Amino acid sequence: MPRYLPEPAYRHGSPEKTAVLLINLGTPEEPTASAVRRYLKEFLSDPRVVEIPRPVWWLILNGIILRLRPRRSAEKYASIWTAEGSPLKVHVERQAKLLRGFLGQAGHQVVVDYAMRYGEPSMAATLSRLKAAGCTRILLLPLYPQYAASTTATAIDAACSWLQSVRNQPEIRSLRSFADHPGYIAALAASVREHWASSGPPGDSYRLIMSFHGLPRYTLDKGDPYHCECQKSGRLLAEALGLTAERYQICFQSRFGRAEWLQPYTAPTLRALGKQGVQRVDVICPGFPADCLETLEEIAIEGRAEFLHGGGKEFHYLPCLNERDDWIRALADIAETQLRGWPTQLAPDQAGLELSALRAKALGAPS
């Protein structure tokens, strides 16, 4: 027998609201080994993330990874931690706040919130809170421009498993990906152009490196569209910038484990470019809408060292879209497109409430 969360008695005509829920990966609560262990345990236990059969993976995870990795990763987190907390969380929180303002300008009265797939604020708690606040329509917006089963799909799974616990379910919509959204590509292109304007235009010995988070190679063979969506975003960005094929390169970072991942790998590519005598690289991470450990530490610190040790002269890391105005506008456009057909004004609902109160009065009974 399913067990449902406690539910208030249904009242006809109660206010109905629409919510937009931004979803990101999640991040440890503190840059300490124990907080990182808790985070990694939840993250890496997800069968969408690691597809190795369970008894074997359970032994590797608990016997090796969770003993060794948390301390090393915590040191890396400590190197990028801010006074306000983990950069990923700080940026997502601000993005939600800004999106609320932008959607408000567009005339929508929607509730905008954010949740993390792993850690806090959890998806289940946030969805329950939205429901308790009267949200009967919820748009799920995973903040992954390129679809992957290990990111987008697992975020939707988590929402679906929360739905299983709900008696009176809200209506749900979800965004699959936005790899070729014109506003997203234009915001990336504008950030590169602004960077060229302030750091000098690219010379003859130059590459723009577009570094995406990697995935195991088998995901491509098994039909995950992630690789293709990354190629598409990269090509559209290059086209927007007027870069020919020799002037940019798409590569994949953050390899985890010993299996083959999507190639070319970012770190060896940076080192090789330095060795080949390429003078300057600018690195952008279009797959990450918010700066995080993987961009601020792995690219801006370690990637820089790879290129310079290889013999390169000038390395620039371009920040993620974060709170850029053009990006938040693009996000608002993405949300509005998905919201189409849903009432996003409170007024009609309030009118409905008034009407049902009148009816209740007329009938002399609760509605």
Ligand SMILES: C=CC1=C(C)c2cc3[nH]c(cc4nc(cc5[nH]c(cc1n2)c(C)c5CCC(=O)O)C(CCC(=O)O)=C4C)c(C)c3C=C
């Ligand atoms: C952009 C999309 C991402 C994909 C695809 C992705 C797949 C993926 N990641 C791991 C393992 C780790 N990732 C870690 C951090 C991390 N990953 C993403 C995004 C994607 N991951 C982000 C935004 C972050 C940063 C989080 C932060 O707190 O700043 C980590 C943790 C850090 C570490 O110990 O190295 C791991 C582990 C796998 C296995 C995977 C797909 C199979």
Ligand SMILES: [Fe+2]
């Ligand atoms: Fe990752």
Ligand SMILES: [Fe+2]
């Ligand atoms: Fe592909």
